[in-house]
Amino acid sequence: xxxxxxEGKEQKELLxxxxxxxxxxxxxxxYYFSKEKxxxxxxEVIKLHLFEVKDVAEFIKEFxxxxxxxxxxxxxxxxxxxxxxxxxxxxxxxxxxxIGHEGKTLKALTHVIKQVVYNKVGEYPxxxxxxxxxxxxQEKYLIRLAKNIAxxxxxxxxxxxxxxxxxxxxxxxxxxxxxNKYVYTESTGVEPHRHIVIKPKEQ
Numbered sequence: 233x234x235x236x237x238x239e240g241k242e243q244k245e246l247l248x249x250x251x252x253x254x255x256x257x258x259x260x261x262x263y264y265f266s267k268e269k270x271x272x273x274x275x276e277v278i279k280l281h282l283f284e285v286k287d288v289a290e291f292i293k294e295f296x297x298x299x300x301x302x303x304x305x306x307x308x309x310x311x312x313x314x315x316x317x318x319x320x321x322x323x324x325x326x327x328x329x330x331i332g333h334e335g336k337t338l339k340a341l342t343h344v345i346k347q348v349v350y351n352k353v354g355e356y357p358x359x360x361x362x363x364x365x366x367x368x369x370q371e372k373y374l375i376r377l378a379k380n381i382a383x384x385x386x387x388x389x390x391x392x393x394x395x396x397x398x399x400x401x402x403x404x405x406x407x408x409x410x411x412n413k414y415v416y417t418e419s420t421g422v423e424p425h426r427h428i429v430i431k432p433k434e435q
Contacts, residue, residue, distance in 0.1 A: 390432070391430060
């Protein structure tokens, strides 16, 4: 994964210069800034550490290739990038091992990858990791669940507290009920025990 470093006095100016030089947009890159004091006068210099999202995606695939190989799985990958989101779909000879009970292995893989990338890039990637169509099926299930519970809350006027969910799952619930006339959603709790409460709107 190639790291490009630019030095200057002002963060915004540095980023604009780098993007112009590389003919990229902010959606195409991940970056962080650091500060150093150089020279006899110890003048402060700002450094921009910049990585292209496509290189980050390749790094993630290489990491996954080695990890799944260590799990003794034969895995094929299909990837795409859109608006900085890296989507990687895995196809293996044993999907149930990759997914794990209630998706726990897939969640753990996603968490580890995000942390590894953060340690190198200084920014968590917007990563959607899936095994065939597991996430797609899960999303449909969560949307159905949200609408069914919202219907009950709207009828009884009694709020409902859902089980703990990760940020991806919570976002699906929030989006599913954004335009609902009778209920609204709130996230509460502290990770990893953060969850959604569906509450009735005052009519």
